[in-house]
Every structure is written in structure tokens, then in C-alpha cells.
Amino acid sequence: MTENDRPLRADAARNRARVLRVAYETFAEEGAGVPIDEIARRAGVGAGTIYRHFPTKEALFQAIVADRLRQVVERARDQAATDPGEGLYAFLFHLAEQGATDLGLTEAFAGSGFDLATSLPEAEREFTTLMADMLARGQRAGTVRPDVDVDDVKTLIVGLQAMRRFRGEQAERLYPLIRAGLTPR
Amino acid sequence: MTENDRPLRADAARNRARVLRVAYETFAEEGAGVPIDEIARRAGVGAGTIYRHFPTKEALFQAIVADRLRQVVERARDQAATDPGEGLYAFLFHLAEQGATDLGLTEAFAGSGFDLATSLPEAEREFTTLMADMLARGQRAGTVRPDVDVDDVKTLIVGLQAMRRFRGEQAERLYPLIRAGLTPR
DNA sequence: TGCTAACCGGAACGAGCGTCCCGATTGTAT
DNA sequence: ATACAATCGGGACGCTCGTTCCGGTTAGCA
Numbered sequence: 216m217t218e219n220d221r222p223l224r225a226d227a228a229r230n231r232a233r234v235l236r237v238a239y240e241t242f243a244e245e246g247a248g249v250p251i252d253e254i255a256r257r258a259g260v261g262a263g264t265i266y267r268h269f270p271t272k273e274a275l276f277q278a279i280v281a282d283r284l285r286q287v288v289e290r291a292r293d294q295a296a297t298d299p300g301e302g303l304y305a306f307l308f309h310l311a312e313q314g315a316t317d318l319g320l321t322e323a324f325a326g327s328g329f330d331l332a333t334s335l336p337e338a339e340r341e342f343t344t345l346m347a348d349m350l351a352r353g354q355r356a357g358t359v360r361p362d363v364d365v366d367d368v369k370t371l372i373v374g375l376q377a378m379r380r381f382r383g384e385q386a387e388r389l390y391p392l393i394r395a396g397l398t399p400r
Numbered sequence: 401m402t403e404n405d406r407p408l409r410a411d412a413a414r415n416r417a418r419v420l421r422v423a424y425e426t427f428a429e430e431g432a433g434v435p436i437d438e439i440a441r442r443a444g445v446g447a448g449t450i451y452r453h454f455p456t457k458e459a460l461f462q463a464i465v466a467d468r469l470r471q472v473v474e475r476a477r478d479q480a481a482t483d484p485g486e487g488l489y490a491f492l493f494h495l496a497e498q499g500a501t502d503l504g505l506t507e508a509f510a511g512s513g514f515d516l517a518t519s520l521p522e523a524e525r526e527f528t529t530l531m532a533d534m535l536a537r538g539q540r541a542g543t544v545r546p547d548v549d550v551d552d553v554k555t556l557i558v559g560l561q562a563m564r565r566f567r568g569e570q571a572e573r574l575y576p577l578i579r580a581g582l583t584p585r
Numbered sequence: 586t587g588c589t590a591a592c593c594g595g596a597a598c599g600a601g602c603g604t605c606c607c608g609a610t611t612g613t614a615t
Numbered sequence: 616a617t618a619c620a621a622t623c624g625g626g627a628c629g630c631t632c633g634t635t636c637c638g639g640t641t642a643g644c645a
Contacts, residue, residue: 224591224642250632261594263635272633325566363577370567370574377562381510382555389555392548396581409612409621435602437625446624448605457603586645593640601631610623615616 231268233258239279242319247276247329277334280323284338287313287320288345295349300356303349303368304397307375308390314376315383321376343369360399416453418443424464427504432461432514462519465508469523472498472505473530480534485541488534488553489582492560493575499561500568506561528554545584 223231237258241249251272255262269275287310294309295302314321323331332339346368353359371393378386408416422443426434436457440447454460472495479494480487499506508516517524531553538544556578563571 226642227592230593251634252632255594261596262633263595263637264593266634267592325562327566360577366567366570367573367577370563370570373566374559374563374571374574377510378555378559381512381558382551385551385555386559388552389559392545392552392581394581395585396577396579400580411612412622415623436604437602440624446626447603448607448625449623451604452622588645589641589643591640591642594638596636598633598635600633603628603630605628606626608624610621612621613619615618 227267230258230260230264234260234265234268234275235278238275239282242276242279243317246318247322247327251275273329276319276329280319280329280331281335281338283317283320284323284335284342288338288342291345291349295345295352299352300358303346303353303359304394306346306349307368307371307393310372311375311379311386311390315379315386318380321380324376325373357399359397363397412452415443415445415449419445419450419453419460420463423460424467427461427464428502431503432507432512436460458514461504461514464504465514465516466520466523468502468505469508469520469527473523473527476530476534480530480537484537485543488531488538488544489579491531491534492553492556492578495557496560496564496571496575500564503565506565509561510558542584544582548582 222228234254238254241254241257245253251265252262254275255265258265265275269278290309291302291306294305298305310324314324323329343365347365350359350363350365350368354361354363375386375393378389407413419439423439426439426442430438436447436450439460440450443450450460454463475494476487476491479490483490495509499509508514528550532550535544535548535550535553539546539548560571560578563574
């Protein structure tokens with residue numbers, strides 16, 4: 216019960232929203248390593264203002280990642296409903312593209328100094344469930360090998376995002392190849 | 401011509417070798433981010449001693465990586481000579497395994513704050529040539545798709561090492577899958 | 586309008602790390 | 616054995632960055 220229901224003062228609410236928006240962009244561009252002062256500068260506030268809304272830098276990063284994950288999961292749900300056979304592939308490659316423009320998300324998946332399952336267990340569980348679902352659908356539709364499991368898909372996501380992050384658009388050339396590897400012979 | 405041909409004093413030579421050996425192990429375990437003081441402590445010397453042999457931490461890291469690359473290339477040459485069809489696959493998966501126990505090497509390939517082609521152009525060229533060679537052999541032997549090029553292989557290496565590094569042995573389950581993707585249908 | 590609690594910016598603090606410096610030590614040539 | 620130059624260890628310095636603190640400012644209510 217650390218909740219505080221009293222509504223924020225107008226300026227405080229404005230600043231909080233501003234910080235969130237700027238932090239979102241900044242983590243995406245620079246990754247989790249960016250200094251708090253840089254986010255404060257971009258948002259036009261003092262560092263103290265950020266710390267009044269988020270107890271640590273880590274907490275701010277988590278808030279952003281949780282939100283980002285929610286978006287990704289939502290999108291994937293639509294994808295899966297549309298085409299069971301393609302859902303998993305569309306999701307994988309979409310995630311890879313996201314990783315290209317969102318360094319923070321990539322780091323969250325890779326787990327560099329930040330364990331998703333520990334920090335955001337709820338979001339992680341939702342994400343895993345969704346993936347299991349899409350995988351099963353693909354396997355039923357015959358577009359995905361039956362011997363692939365959820366952990367394999369998670370591993371693949373890490374690899375795909377690393378390729379996309381470090382090798383740029385060059386990585387896209389490998390998507391068909393990955394798909395071929397996942398397809399039953 | 402920044403060379404200095406005068407032989408090192410006995411203690412200096414001993415320390416230099418000791419630092420190289422310890423730095424090798426330490427970068428492998430902890431990655432390029434490990435403090436110089438930690439390497440100095442493990443080697444039983446002062447930080448100043450390291451700086452007398454290597455102008456910067458970066459230079460020490462480069463020296464280690466260059467050596468590591470040389471080993472990898474040498475091993476790959478043997479591999480390629482033995483079995484043209486399997487050479488590329490053996491090399492890829494060997495590199496992935498190396499990445500598991502050698503964080504420094506992984507970082508060098510991924511290019512996180514360190515561009516191989518710029519820092520060690522010679523080693524990089526040799527590495528690239530070897531890869532092109534193995535790729536061509538595999539394609540001639542019919543075990544590798546003809547539409548794959550050297551850049552694709554480099555991208556794959558980044559992905560494989562990321563998988564191995566962040567997902568541990570779990571990554572090995574995907575090796576056959578990657579191979580399937582690379583094999584002509 | 587005036588009061589006050591909430592909020593603000595940014596200076597200050599402390600920890601971590603790369604690099605430099607210097608008085609003490611030691612290898613080596615004579 | 617002696618002398619001197621090379622080398623050594625580790626403390627000092629400067630910088631970055633997360634976090635805290637505080638004197639000044641402002642929103643919201645009476």
C-alpha cells in the first residue's frame with residue numbers, strides 16, 4: 216500500500232507526463248545507459264523533478280519498458296487473430312524492427328543488467344503466454360516445426376534483435392532464412 | 401616508427417606477460433567494462449605498471465582481441481581444410497561457443513563501443529577473407545545456399561553470439577535450426 | 586488577494602573509474 | 616660492490632553519473 220491517491224498538482228502532472236514521454240524517446244535512442252541529467256535536460260526540468268516521480272533511474276526505465284511491452288503484446292494479439300499461420304513470423308520480425316529503433320527494449324529482452332522476469336513478472340508472463348499461443352497456432356497450421364518451444368522463440372528474439380541492432384538493415388536479409396529454418400521440411 | 405627495440409628488463413617482461421595473461425582471462429569473464437584496477441589486482445601489480453606497457457585500457461583490450469582473433473582464424477583454417485562442406489557450420493557454432501566464455505570477443509564482434517574494422521583492420525580483413533573462403537567452399541560443396549554472402553554470415557555471427565551470451569546453453573538448441581535455414585532446399 | 590503546502594531547478598555529494606605522477610625499489614652493466 | 620636508469624606500486628586527480636538536499640517559486644484554496 217504505497218499508493219497515494221491524492222491528485223497531483225497541475226504542474227506536477229504536466230512534468231510527470233513530459234518526463235515519461237522524453238524518457239521514452241531517450242531510452243529508445245540511447246539505451247538504458249543514458250544519464251538522468253540528459254533526460255532532464257531534454258525534458259526541460261531539473262534532475263530533482265525526475266526523482267520526485269520515480270525513486271530511481273531503474274524504476275523509470277522499468278516504467279517505460281512495461282509500457283512498451285504492453286504495446287507490443289497488444290499488437291501481437293491482433294496479428295495472431297488475423298492469421299494463425301503467419302502470426303509468429305510477423306511478431307518475430309516486428310520485434311526485430313522494434314529493437315532497431317528502441318535500444319531500451321532490446322536491452323530489456325537481452326537482460327543486460329535488467330531481468331525482465333524478475334522486474335516485471337506480470338508483463339513477462341503475459342508476453343510468454345502470448346508467444347506460446349502464437350507458436351501453438353503456427354504449429355497447428357503447419358507453418359512452424361513441432362519441435363520448437365517457447366524458450367527457443369525467446370532465444371531467437373534475442374538473436375534477431377542483436378542482429379538488427381548491430382548490423383542494421385543488413386539483418387533483414389536473414390529473415391527469410393530464419394523462417395526457412397523454422398518451417399517444417 | 402614508434403618501435404623500441406631495446407629489450408625489456410627482466411622484471412618488466414615478466415610483468416608484461418603476467419598482465420596480458422590476466423587481462424585475457426578477466427576480459428573474457430567480465431567483458432571490456434572491467435576496471436583496470438581489477439586486472440591490476442588480479443595480476444598482483446599496480447595500475448601504473450599496466451599503463452607503462454599499454455597506453456590506454458582500450459589498447460590493452462585491442463591487444464587481447466587481436467590475439468583472440470588470430471586463434472580463431474587459425475583454428476578455422478584447419479577446419480576449412482578438413483571438410484569444405486562442414487567448415488562454415490563448424491566455424492559458426494565454434495564462434496558461438498567462444499562467445500559464451502569470452503565476453504570480450506563477443507563485444508568485439510558486436511561492435512559495442514569498439515569497431516573491429518577500424519581498430520584492427522588487418523585482423524578484420526584476414527577474418528573476412530577466411531569467411532568468404534569457407535562460404536564459397538560450402539556453396540561449391542552444395543551444403544550452403546548460394547544466395548548467402550559474407551555480410552550475411554557476419555550478421556549471423558552477431559546473432560549467434562548474442563543468443564549464446566544471453567540465453568546460455570539454451571542457444572545450442574537453435575544451431576540445427578540455423579543450419580537448416582542455411583541449407584539449400 | 587493572501588497563505589501554505591507542494592513542487593521546482595540545479596548545486597552538492599559520494600562512488601567508481603581511467604589516467605598520471607612520484608618517491609621507493611630493483612635489475613644490470615661496470 | 617656500486618651506480619644509475621628502468622621499473623614499480625599505489626595514491627592523487629579529474630571526470631561522469633546516480634541520488635539527495637534546499638532555498639526559492641507556484642498552484643490551489645479560502
